Amino acid sequence: MALKTDSLQLTHEILALVSEIDEFKGAWRALGTLAPERLSALRRVATIESIGSSTRIEGSKLTDTEVERLLANLEIKSFDSRDEQEVAGYAQVMETIFAHFAAIDITENHITQLHRDLLAFSDKDERHRGAYKTLANHVSAFDPDGKEIGVIFETATPFDTRGRMQELIHWTRSALNEQSLHPLLVVAIFTVVFLEIHPFQDGNGRLSRVLTTLLLMRCGYAYVPYSSLESVIETSKEGYYLALRQTQRTIRSAKPNSQPWVVYFLRALQQQKRRLEKKIEREHLVLGTLPELSLQIIEAVKERGRITIGEIVSLTAANRNTVKKHLATLVGANHLTQHGTGKGTWYGPKSPRGINHGKS
Template sequence: MTENHIRQLHRDLLRRSGKGERHRGAWNTSANSIAAFDETGQQIGIVFETASPFDTPARMTGLVDWYNAARADGTLHPLLLIGIFVVVLLEIHPFQDGNGRLSRALTTLLLVRAGYAYVPYASLESLIKKSKEACYLALLRQMRRLRDKVERERLMMGSLPEVSAKLLDFVRDHGRLTIGDAERLTGENRNTLKLHFRALVGDGHFVLNGAGRGAWYSLG
């Protein structure tokens, strides 16, 4: 996989698209964030910010280098590797137009190269085009929900004791926590930690799993 290969594939995909010739196979040269519009065509918000034109070349170099290195050392399953590559490509959004089409073509190509005999029986392009506005609106609503949730959690974390906040952060990152882990993490004594765990369970932040020495805590 090379950057030239990606640009050439993009150029070929857009050959009959009616878009300006200068956009085909060339990295984006203007802001290209994904916006949502209402039924009147009025922009109502940015779904997500893409890489700036200044950052795009370096971001694409980094992505291609990472993919080739990860593919060579085999530390990631091919399906995970391809999935991560495509998601980051879309997050960068390196071209003015045709990023979605390119991502689907690259997905098929990389799956075939990885040994998966995958051939789509029908194109999703027409369905995606017809539903594009609804998809963007749904993404925008979800973005707002997540933003509100993050803000609520930020306020909630600010009201917790420092030790409790640290325990909650650890469980969010690792999925589970025992009292023994908490002792090593915080340096607090076991009885103090039991009080914090009891309060976190009582407030619905944690769930106690098991009993005795095998007990552990997960998110509520």
């Protein structure tokens, strides 16, 4: 593709940001043992923030409270305003991503389907949803009266769009499969080039943020649904657009400069994970709450499906009475389920409905 990624300078700041984000990615293993209802609550708050922020970035006026109220009644499938239609579409696509990200590879077909679903409730977009643009959609500046006063950025022509999208998708898949570039940098470059192409008549900004979440989750950043990246972008919108323009102006040149956007993107991811850390601290669910032995026991259950006290003692070399105490705590907190009593006792994954079997 035309974008030359070998021109990206891996500065100390970029390497430090990547390292910090990846460290948290690894630490999420401990948080994955939290009670399901707490994880579910964190995700619901983050989803509301993401939907509200992403649609407001594009001009919606709905507050997070109004978004939450609307999400509680999504089954009505009928909405009074364009803002509500956009929120409903974004919510539907986010749930699809969260539930099926492992099966949604980055392909033209999946991207156009996600665009179609994103605009599923938007009456204004009925003719062009799920299809590449047929008219120019350059990014323009407008005066307070809504009159266009100039083109800020020229996007790909309708004629060039399909070819450029195929080029971008091929590069992204190859870079991830071959691991020729760190996945965070691949996601950053995909996003900025996607927005430079602006492949659809409308909905490009919202879809770019959906695809960012999809790519991050496919790359193993499992914590992403629990903290809103869109909210971070909304609070730094001026920097977001500035970084985009600085990089987009050079993408097709002999000396492309990915630096401004990559740094902004990684800083936004850093802020996203730091917000999640603070939320966890506020709920007294600090990283590393579970002792190392408890984590070892949980990991062993995940790998084996079931385990006995004797097997844990052999595996960890821990004292039998200590193992019993950790198991009692894990069962009581619904991290594990006890089956049977006496010598026949074994332990399995947590009960999906919080019901423990047997006696502690």
